[in-house]
Amino acid sequence: KNEVEQSPQNLTAQEGEFITINCSYSVGISALHWLQQHPGGGIVSLFMLSSGKKKHGRLIATINIQEKHSSLHITASHPRDSAVYICAVNDYKLSFGAGTTVTVRA
Amino acid sequence: GAVVSQHPSRVICKSGTSVKIECRSLDFQATTMFWYRQFPKQSLMLMATSNEGSKATYEQGVEKDKFLINHASLTLSTLTVTSAHPEDSSFYICSAATGTGYNQPQHFGDGTRLSIL
Numbered sequence: 074k075n076e077v078e079q080s081p082q083n084l085t086a087q088e089g090e091f092i093t094i095n096c097s098y099s100v101g102i103s104a105l106h107w108l109q110q111h112p113g114g115g116i117v118s119l120f121m122l123s124s125g126k127k128k129h130g131r132l133i134a135t136i137n138i139q140e141k142h143s144s145l146h147i148t149a150s151h152p153r154d155s156a157v158y159i160c161a162v163n164d165y166k167l168s169f170g171a172g173t174t175v176t177v178r179a
Numbered sequence: 180g181a182v183v184s185q186h187p188s189r190v191i192c193k194s195g196t197s198v199k200i201e202c203r204s205l206d207f208q209a210t211t212m213f214w215y216r217q218f219p220k221q222s223l224m225l226m227a228t229s230n231e232g233s234k235a236t237y238e239q240g241v242e243k244d245k246f247l248i249n250h251a252s253l254t255l256s257t258l259t260v261t262s263a264h265p266e267d268s269s270f271y272i273c274s275a276a277t278g279t280g281y282n283q284p285q286h287f288g289d290g291t292r293l294s295i296l
Binding site: 106108113114115116117118121159161166167169170171172 | 213217221222223224225228238270272274283284285286287288289290292
């Protein structure tokens with residue numbers, strides 16, 4: 074079973090700040106997902122990556138396969154970024170991290 | 180694109196009732212659909228994987244007679260919680276993918292919050 078650990082568990086930032094969320098896993102994978110879950114429960118898939126770096130708007134995701142580590146960065150954070158961010162890894166099924174609750178204050 | 184619609188969004192019902200949750204891919208064909216369960220403050224747990232036209236594959240500890248999954252078409256999968264009890268109260272969420280296996284993007288529904296009284 075792949076152990077997926079996220080840090081921090083909770084994060085509070087002021088609007089405009091740069092935010093980083095980390096994810097590490099224990100077993101080699103084929104791909105890693107970053108998901109965003111809003112208070113109502115709905116989930117949006119932000120990124121799926123297997124190497125390097127991806128960027129979408131103010132979001133950047135990186136992965137280091139050798140170190141079994143990924144980061145999600147939010148630049149110029151905004152209150153609408155407040156959500157739970159979940160890391161999930163592919164081995165033979167998706168294994169999920171516990172999530173990072175991000176609160177961005179205006 | 181890649182919209183997944185899940186219905187209903189919330190269900191409150193009495194113990195012993197069976198509840199059906201639908202998951203539809205609106206603008207793509209979903210060869211594979213996944214059903215997850217999430218307890219408060221916990222992460223998602225995969226319940227089962229269904230491929231169109233075949234029986235669902237259930238994760239260890241998930242009762243297949245309790246959680247009936249049907250994936251009759253490339254755009255619809257249903258999860259029926261049979262004879263629901265209060266311990267079945269949870270947040271259920273589906274996702275859909277265009278191919279088989281896990282090595283591809285999954286598109287999630289908005290989830291169904293099930294409360295059994």
